[in-house]
Amino acid sequence: MQVVIGIDSSTQSTKALAVEVGTGAVLGEGRAAHTVSGGGARESDPREWWRALGEAVAATGYAEQAAAVSVGGQQHGLVTLDAAGEPVRPALLWNDVRSAPQAAALVSELGRTTWARRAGSVPGAAFTAAKWAWLREVEPEAAARTAAVRLPHDYLTERLTGAAVTDRGDASGTGWWTPEGYDHRLLQLLGLDAGMLPEVVEPGKAAGYVGAGTALRAGIPVAAGTGDNMAAALGLGLEAGRPVLSLGTSGTVYAVTRGRPADPSGTVCGFADALDGWLPLACTLNCTLAVDRVAALLGRDREAVEPGGTAVVLPYFDGERTPDLPYAAGLMQGLRHDTTPGQLLQAAYDGAAYSLLAALEQVLTAGGERPDGAEELLLIGGGAQGAAWQRTVLRLSGRPVRIPAARELVALGAAAQAAALLTGERADEVARRWNTAAGPLLEPVARDDEALRRLADTLQRSATLFEK
Ligand SMILES: Nc1ncnc2c1ncn2[C@@H]1O[C@H](COP(=O)(O)OP(=O)(O)O)[C@@H](O)[C@H]1O
Numbered sequence: 354m355q356v357v358i359g360i361d362s363s364t365q366s367t368k369a370l371a372v373e374v375g376t377g378a379v380l381g382e383g384r385a386a387h388t389v390s391g392g393g394a395r396e397s398d399p400r401e402w403w404r405a406l407g408e409a410v411a412a413t414g415y416a417e418q419a420a421a422v423s424v425g426g427q428q429h430g431l432v433t434l435d436a437a438g439e440p441v442r443p444a445l446l447w448n449d450v451r452s453a454p455q456a457a458a459l460v461s462e463l464g465r466t467t468w469a470r471r472a473g474s475v476p477g478a479a480f481t482a483a484k485w486a487w488l489r490e491v492e493p494e495a496a497a498r499t500a501a502v503r504l505p506h507d508y509l510t511e512r513l514t515g516a517a518v519t520d521r522g523d524a525s526g527t528g529w530w531t532p533e534g535y536d537h538r539l540l541q542l543l544g545l546d547a548g549m550l551p552e553v554v555e556p557g558k559a560a561g562y563v564g565a566g567t568a569l570r571a572g573i574p575v576a577a578g579t580g581d582n583m584a585a586a587l588g589l590g591l592e593a594g595r596p597v598l599s600l601g602t603s604g605t606v607y608a609v610t611r612g613r614p615a616d617p618s619g620t621v622c623g624f625a626d627a628l629d630g631w632l633p634l635a636c637t638l639n640c641t642l643a644v645d646r647v648a649a650l651l652g653r654d655r656e657a658v659e660p661g662g663t664a665v666v667l668p669y670f671d672g673e674r675t676p677d678l679p680y681a682a683g684l685m686q687g688l689r690h691d692t693t694p695g696q697l698l699q700a701a702y703d704g705a706a707y708s709l710l711a712a713l714e715q716v717l718t719a720g721g722e723r724p725d726g727a728e729e730l731l732l733i734g735g736g737a738q739g740a741a742w743q744r745t746v747l748r749l750s751g752r753p754v755r756i757p758a759a760r761e762l763v764a765l766g767a768a769a770q771a772a773a774l775l776t777g778e779r780a781d782e783v784a785r786r787w788n789t790a791a792g793p794l795l796e797p798v799a800r801d802d803e804a805l806r807r808l809a810d811t812l813q814r815s816a817t818l819f820e821k
Pocket residue numbers: 363364365366600601602603641642645655733734735736737738739740742
């Protein structure tokens with residue numbers, strides 16, 4: 354029996370799965386939390402991710418037996434290392450919107466169409482490019498001490514192997530990657546030296562081998578790893594044109610497509626997947642944590658929702674990315690004497706799901722797919738386990754929704770990447786062989802167009818409230 358370990362280093366925690374290569378059976382699991390700074394900043398110490406990786410891997414009970422490993426990680430985070438390989442400062446995370454002015458300046462410098470054509474995406478505050486521009490402007494001494502720039506999963510892969518490498522999927526979220534390699538014109542604009550960046554490993558190739566003194570056996574191969582959404586796409590064995598909605602710290606909607614997306618509106622990010630395809634994706638900053646926060650404010654269990662009423666909640670506690678409103682705060686509207694706390698909580702679910710579902714068709718068409726509006730949605734992430742989330746997605750999408758029985762699809766995708774190194778298969782083929790997307794199908798219900806209209810109307814009419 355061969356065992357691999359797949360790791361998901363996401364925003365709030367690291368999760369590790371020990372998986373049997375032949376069957377995909379999950380033999381052991383581990384988890385360790387991280388801290389994320391509050392206030393206006395969203396930062397984490399990369400050394401905490403490394404500590405959490407060790408703890409999560411050890412907790413699987415298979416650290417000694419694993420024959421290969423791979424790391425999926427939260428996208429976009431800016432990890433800056435000094436000449437000795439130590440973090441210059443905490444990493445700036447994907448959901449830190451302080452870089453919004455720098456993103457806007459980068460966009461006006463080149464124009465939306467040029468960014469979309471070259472980098473695949475119009476950079477918002479989430480993108481590594483905007484974070485690097487923020488660091489140069491706000492903390493020039495930290496930028497000057499930076500000898501190497503990494504993404505979260507690159508940092509962890511490098512600590513495992515000693516190799517400065519990344520993969521095309523995660524690299525496509527920086528704002529300076531193209532299918533032909535790093536874009537030197539964009540790097541020049543950003544004042545970033547290509548020599549500070551990792552080498553992009555070809556899909557299917559090993560990043561290196563585990564070195565001495567880690568939680569794993571020295572000498573086992575390490576796959577290239579990728580961004581967490583790309584890893585979940587691998588973990589589902591996703592076929593082109595099949596949409597996924599992920600409800601976690603971030604909300605994401607995406608599909609693997611055959612065509613390279615380039616959306617100048619900026620709603621759809623034109624990411625690469627971890628193989629040879631594309632991963633158009635729209636992402637929100639306020640998803641499960643925002644709804645849980647509203648439940649806590651109301652003093653209710655997260656499942657204690659009630660139907661009806663006219664309340665609209667846009668739970669933009671962290672600002673928002675889709676729609677692009679980095680300066681927004683949460684908003685409640687349409688309350689009456691008979692509005693109940695349960696209706697307010699339901700409105701928070703609706704407000705969090707709305708922009709993701711509104712972007713779904715754009716995601717598919719941006720990658721050249723031809724959606725018919727009735728494609729089954731694969732629902733994943735922690736929120737997919739919640740009944741209120743499931744009913745909200747059914748009601749606002751009007752689509753059939755499948756809940757894969759497999760959990761932790763990011764870690765499972767990383768495990769499939771590690772297994773592919775051993776078997777010579779493609780990672781998505783490994784996941785299809787493991788049948789990871791199988792699970793109960795929830796039948797569609799009539800779409801709640803009235804709620805959708807209320808949300809669209811509130812969003813449009815509150816535009817000035819969300820400005821800086
Ligand atoms: N049974 C559940 N019902 C609703 N939400 C849940 C449930 N279990 C976990 N969650 C939510 O899922 C979130 C974690 O999701 P996860 O996908 O693991 O996060 P991440 O994006 O950080 O990897 C938590 O913030 C929690 O609110």
